[in-house]
Amino acid sequence: MVVETGLFALILALFIAAIQAVVPLIGASRGEASWMNVDRPAAAVLFALVTLSFGALMWAHVTSDFSVLNVIQNSHTDKPLLYKITGVWGSHEGSMMLWTFILTLYGMAVAVFGSNLPPGLRARVLSVQAMIAFGFILFILLTSNPFTRVYPPPLNGEGLNPLLQDPGLAFHPPFLYLGYVGFSMAFSFAIAALIDGRVDAAWARWVRPWTLVAWCALTLGVAMGSWWSYYTLGWGGYWAWDPVENASLMPWLAGTALLHSAIVAEKRDTLKAWTIFLAIITFSLSLLGTFLVRSGVLTSVHSFAVDPQRGVFILLLLTLFTGASLFLFALRAPALKAGGLFAPISREGGLLFNNVLLSIAAATILLGTLYPLFVDALGLGKISVGPPYFNTVFVPLMAPMILIMAIGPFLSWRRGDLEGALARLKLTFGVAVVTITVTVLIAGISSRALWASLGFGLAAWLFFGSLAEWSGRVGLFRRSFGDAMHRARHVPRSVYGMTIAHMGLAIVLAGITGSLAWKTEKLQVMRPGDSIMVAGYQIEFTGVDNDVKGPNYTASRATFIARKDGRFVAKMQPERRVYTNPPQDKSTVAIHTNFIDDLYAVFGEPDGKGGFVTHFFLNPLVPWIFFGAVVMVFGGMVSLSDRRHRIGAPIKKTRIASSVAAATAPTAGAAPSIEKKALLRGWIYLLPLLAFIVLAGFFIHRLQLASEGDTPNLIPSVMINKPAPAFNLPPLLADRPGLKTADLKGKVTLVDFFASWCVPCRAEHPVLRLVAQAGIRLVGINYKDKPTDAKAWLAELGDPYQAVASDMHGQTGINFGVYGVPESYLVDKNGVIRFKQTGPLTPEVVRDKLIPLAEKLER
Amino acid sequence: MYLVVFAALTILSVSALLYPLLRRGPSATVTRADYDNAVYRSQLAEVVQEAERGLMNQEQADAARTEIHRRMLSTAAVEKKGATGTRGSRRASLAAAIAIALSVPTGAGLLYAAIGSPGMPDQPYAERLKRDPNVMIASAARKLAAQLANKPNATGYLRLAEIYFYLHDYGRSATAYQQAIDLGDKSAGTWSQLGETIVMANDGAVVPDAINAFAHALQVDAREPRARYYFGLAAAQAHEWRRAVAIWRDLEKDSAANAPWLPILRQHIAAYAKAGGFDPASITPEPPLLPNP
Numbered sequence A: 001m002v003v004e005t006g007l008f009a010l011i012l013a014l015f016i017a018a019i020q021a022v023v024p025l026i027g028a029s030r031g032e033a034s035w036m037n038v039d040r041p042a043a044a045v046l047f048a049l050v051t052l053s054f055g056a057l058m059w060a061h062v063t064s065d066f067s068v069l070n071v072i073q074n075s076h077t078d079k080p081l082l083y084k085i086t087g088v089w090g091s092h093e094g095s096m097m098l099w100t101f102i103l104t105l106y107g108m109a110v111a112v113f114g115s116n117l118p119p120g121l122r123a124r125v126l127s128v129q130a131m132i133a134f135g136f137i138l139f140i141l142l143t144s145n146p147f148t149r150v151y152p153p154p155l156n157g158e159g160l161n162p163l164l165q166d167p168g169l170a171f172h173p174p175f176l177y178l179g180y181v182g183f184s185m186a187f188s189f190a191i192a193a194l195i196d197g198r199v200d201a202a203w204a205r206w207v208r209p210w211t212l213v214a215w216c217a218l219t220l221g222v223a224m225g226s227w228w229s230y231y232t233l234g235w236g237g238y239w240a241w242d243p244v245e246n247a248s249l250m251p252w253l254a255g256t257a258l259l260h261s262a263i264v265a266e267k268r269d270t271l272k273a274w275t276i277f278l279a280i281i282t283f284s285l286s287l288l289g290t291f292l293v294r295s296g297v298l299t300s301v302h303s304f305a306v307d308p309q310r311g312v313f314i315l316l317l318l319t320l321f322t323g324a325s326l327f328l329f330a331l332r333a334p335a336l337k338a339g340g341l342f343a344p345i346s347r348e349g350g351l352l353f354n355n356v357l358l359s360i361a362a363a364t365i366l367l368g369t370l371y372p373l374f375v376d377a378l379g380l381g382k383i384s385v386g387p388p389y390f391n392t393v394f395v396p397l398m399a400p401m402i403l404i405m406a407i408g409p410f411l412s413w414r415r416g417d418l419e420g421a422l423a424r425l426k427l428t429f430g431v432a433v434v435t436i437t438v439t440v441l442i443a444g445i446s447s448r449a450l451w452a453s454l455g456f457g458l459a460a461w462l463f464f465g466s467l468a469e470w471s472g473r474v475g476l477f478r479r480s481f482g483d484a485m486h487r488a489r490h491v492p493r494s495v496y497g498m499t500i501a502h503m504g505l506a507i508v509l510a511g512i513t514g515s516l517a518w519k520t521e522k523l524q525v526m527r528p529g530d531s532i533m534v535a536g537y538q539i540e541f542t543g544v545d546n547d548v549k550g551p552n553y554t555a556s557r558a559t560f561i562a563r564k565d566g567r568f569v570a571k572m573q574p575e576r577r578v579y580t581n582p583p584q585d586k587s588t589v590a591i592h593t594n595f596i597d598d599l600y601a602v603f604g605e606p607d608g609k610g611g612f613v614t615h616f617f618l619n620p621l622v623p624w625i626f627f628g629a630v631v632m633v634f635g636g637m638v639s640l641s642d643r644r645h646r647i648g649a650p651i652k653k654t655r656i657a658s659s660v661a662a663a664t665a666p667t668a669g670a671a672p673s674i675e676k677k678a679l680l681r682g683w684i685y686l687l688p689l690l691a692f693i694v695l696a697g698f699f700i701h702r703l704q705l706a707s708e709g710d711t712p713n714l715i716p717s718v719m720i721n722k723p724a725p726a727f728n729l730p731p732l733l734a735d736r737p738g739l740k741t742a743d744l745k746g747k748v749t750l751v752d753f754f755a756s757w758c759v760p761c762r763a764e765h766p767v768l769r770l771v772a773q774a775g776i777r778l779v780g781i782n783y784k785d786k787p788t789d790a791k792a793w794l795a796e797l798g799d800p801y802q803a804v805a806s807d808m809h810g811q812t813g814i815n816f817g818v819y820g821v822p823e824s825y826l827v828d829k830n831g832v833i834r835f836k837q838t839g840p841l842t843p844e845v846v847r848d849k850l851i852p853l854a855e856k857l858e859r
Numbered sequence B: 001m002y003l004v005v006f007a008a009l010t011i012l013s014v015s016a017l018l019y020p021l022l023r024r025g026p027s028a029t030v031t032r033a034d035y036d037n038a039v040y041r042s043q044l045a046e047v048v049q050e051a052e053r054g055l056m057n058q059e060q061a062d063a064a065r066t067e068i069h070r071r072m073l074s075t076a077a078v079e080k081k082g083a084t085g086t087r088g089s090r091r092a093s094l095a096a097a098i099a100i101a102l103s104v105p106t107g108a109g110l111l112y113a114a115i116g117s118p119g120m121p122d123q124p125y126a127e128r129l130k131r132d133p134n135v136m137i138a139s140a141a142r143k144l145a146a147q148l149a150n151k152p153n154a155t156g157y158l159r160l161a162e163i164y165f166y167l168h169d170y171g172r173s174a175t176a177y178q179q180a181i182d183l184g185d186k187s188a189g190t191w192s193q194l195g196e197t198i199v200m201a202n203d204g205a206v207v208p209d210a211i212n213a214f215a216h217a218l219q220v221d222a223r224e225p226r227a228r229y230y231f232g233l234a235a236a237q238a239h240e241w242r243r244a245v246a247i248w249r250d251l252e253k254d255s256a257a258n259a260p261w262l263p264i265l266r267q268h269i270a271a272y273a274k275a276g277g278f279d280p281a282s283i284t285p286e287p288p289l290l291p292n293p
Helices: A002-030 A039-062 A069-074 A081-089 A092-116 A119-143 A168-196 A201-232 A243-268 A272-295 A308-335 A347-377 A387-410 A418-424 A426-443 A447-474 A481-490 A493-518 A622-640 A657-663 A666-681 A683-708 A759-773 A787-797 A811-816 A843-858 B002-022 B032-052 B058-081 B090-115 B125-131 B133-150 B154-166 B170-182 B188-201 B208-220 B225-237 B241-254 B262-276
Strands: A520-526 A531-534 A537-549 A553-564 A567-572 A575-579 A584-588 A590-593 A597-606 A612-620 A749-754 A777-783 A803-807 A823-827 A833-838
Touching: A002 A039, A002 A119, A002 A168, A002 B002, A002 B090, A039 A069, A039 A081, A039 A092, A039 A119, A039 B002, A069 A092, A081 A092, A081 A168, A092 A119, A092 A168, A092 A201, A119 A168, A119 A308, A119 B032, A168 A201, A168 A243, A168 A272, A168 A308, A201 A243, A201 A272, A201 A622, A201 B032, A243 A272, A243 A347, A272 A308, A272 A347, A272 A683, A308 A683, A347 A387, A387 A418, A387 A447, A387 A493, A418 A426, A418 A447, A426 A447, A447 A481, A447 A493, A493 A612, A493 A622, A520 A531, A520 A787, A531 A612, A537 A612, A553 A597, A553 A612, A567 A590, A567 A597, A575 A597, A584 A597, A584 A759, A597 A622, A597 A787, A612 A787, A749 A759, A749 A811, A759 A777, A759 A843, A777 A811, A787 A803, A803 A811, A823 A843, A833 A843, B002 B090, B032 B058, B125 B133, B133 B154, B154 B170, B154 B188, B170 B188, B188 B208, B188 B225, B208 B225, B225 B241, B225 B262, B241 B262
Parallel strands: A749 A777, A777 A803
Antiparallel strands: A520 A612, A531 A537, A537 A553, A553 A567, A553 A575, A575 A584, A590 A597, A597 A612, A749 A823, A823 A833
């Protein structure tokens, strides 16, 4: 009853969205007041129906209704209640429901708070929102229906991936989606304005609060995601330039640019086409991220739901939304008249400069994320772009931006006084120089210390520069204290928001610098009773409790006592857990923080001789990164509370209903002449569309390849059904055998390429145990790795392989056609490759493909 | 009941959409310019405030004011130029209302009929725990398993293994039998039940792990019937039909006349002898050959 009602409500929502997409839009262009007025009730009904549907799905999860396929696949009666609730969006289907729920929530918010919007604009905004909702609800119903039923219901469910059984799941996806989807508001405003043909300063003011909300949510979402992976994945880092992480950073960069260009559009009625363009791009990047992560075109350690078939649909949505909006942009943008002029050195100039840098940064990350695909398509070989690329291109872009960020707020609109601004930054400059000097004095002369000192210098420059701007604004040192405080109270909140957010970024920057420069790491085997020193902390291993019982797991818990100068600092208890449903391992780290640095402990596998692998990190200033992000979000919220964003509706005059059309009719008459002119001189505005068409064509090609293999393969393996290439590799571990081609014969064998530097391999590792348990011979080839690192890695996580060989130069990998690690090949009894998995193995692939195939081949 | 709820949802949703279309009388409206000017007036007020507080010099304030005034003028100009025909026709509203009232219920009904499971009740776990004996047993098994994890003992694991076997959960059943054996129950019966469970887990194939378990059973008690039966089956699956029949005939010879397995055993002997094209009576009964331990 509840479940079926949830499905029906979602279907009804699809049709309501269709009505909301069509009727108000036609109403707005033809001046039918009553048609336009359908927008608000439709948005409210849409929200109510999707909420009902989402609630029904949650109900099914909470009551463990195993007649619902989605519940079977992601739940188990032993799972704690919190994870029964958050597990709703732990799966692909559920997360798309959350996505749609938030989308309709924003539509509802426009309906409720949008009384300051002209009815024509509001009708068009809500219509575009409904088009997006229609696309996504259709996507859910056709490819990812969460209400698919099963009869008879099984006795119990399969449980949720232990990595997702974490409080982080409760907060991270909702905020991330609030951000991603929030930028759909800016997108809808942009499209509405393009249809309308009117983009003016007033429009920019109307769109700004929505952009701010989305920006705050996305900032928080990205920071939470980073924090979550920091404390669960157990590798001591917080950012790996993984495709999923990049997918969230790109819209953040574009969205940050949008936030700033909208200020220029509002204040000076200029940069309008650029603002519209950014609004389109920001939302498109959100969609692109969804596509890349869920289609299996790129693999990532953080993606939990991959399916190339769905990729086709998402690509279709992306093409429709982005393609159509860029087409509209090419048509209409040339007609947008630029407003006020400004000198290069001015507030506008500074904001434009920051915009350009942010956009280039977003483009570079996009390029880096897609580069391996391009290179492979051109037949130039298979490469993988890692942190080195991103670090080398990202830092030079961000450094000048931060330099300008401190100066910009001192410049006045139209024409700024650079000398004057720099004069007022003298003191700040001094502080930055002192910071650099002190850093070098403490850390000594080395390239690392030099980089660190520059990073801290920039952070100090931005932090104190922002403070200096505020104190100059209120006249802290020029006037009496009371007077200054009086002025401080009257500074608009949006200005406070800027100051706080900029200072937050300075704190983040300091945190990143510190953690990059002075991270200490120690990996060793310890026996209970042993002590070691880690960056000034004495850490004593007091013992292991092998009998810890959780609600749906058992664990071994180690206890470490950390002391500094003989004084007790912390008791740390990392665990190694074995979950029952699904049977998977997960290690939980212990972190002790004093808000300046984090002591981070990982408890690894036993060595079989009474010792255990332990891994400690001292991560300096990492807490500042997350704290700084929260400060930035706080700044955004302060700015949001500015009353300028809440300008009331004009006083209503009672007229006959028909006269409202006057508000919207003009464009209908004006449009044709605009289009004609646009097509003649607006070729430059066509470029984004052309670029997008090329990109979309490329993705179609890619997806085709992805769906040809039986797994989401990046590259169709030419090796399938061919004998495994000849190789003879030395052993990684001295006391174990090496590996050569002949060894593969006689028994079905899974050859797994892995490396210690590969983050997805870490996610794959527990799954390998399932392979070994199923009786398939499992051998590992350590790909382009330092043997010492690989040994430490195996010691920490355990060694499931029957033989591990070292392919230090990657020649064997190339012969196998390895694109990137992890990658694994199932070889039959005669040494012929029968199956290839690109990217990490998942329990589903092992269960549904690998084991049945291996059994077949074994016969 | 379903139809009532669905109909109510549909009627509520559609009528909310129809309300603005069917509403009569004048509505309070303003022009786009009014909205634009509301923003520009507030911008003007901000300029005045900032100039008063000295955050902006007079020259800047004047320039900003001029610019905002220019925007207000251009808004008015657009408004004037585009003041074309206005509409709010009753006919258009009615047409939209009818289209919505017809299309939404029809579309939703058809799509639900295509992808929904009409009439399928919810199956919350708590309810099933009261009704479905298998769910009750499975739940009891989970509790027993949790108890045994704290206080392991062979009898308990044996019972647990039998429950899992009953529930067709052969993987868990085999693990539980193995645990009972590890905890000291090394009887022939337990070994052979472990073997049978492994066979079931492998869809009836007598795999090496199972043969190993049966061999253990026969080492304890060379007459254990279940193990002997499966050794025969293993031979049959290896297409050694004469050996299979020999082992089964040996078992048949030792079985009491009322042994429950006799009918099926005789069926097997007859079927495999026919497949091999030999007379079962011509085969000398033989005990199974144990693999080397």
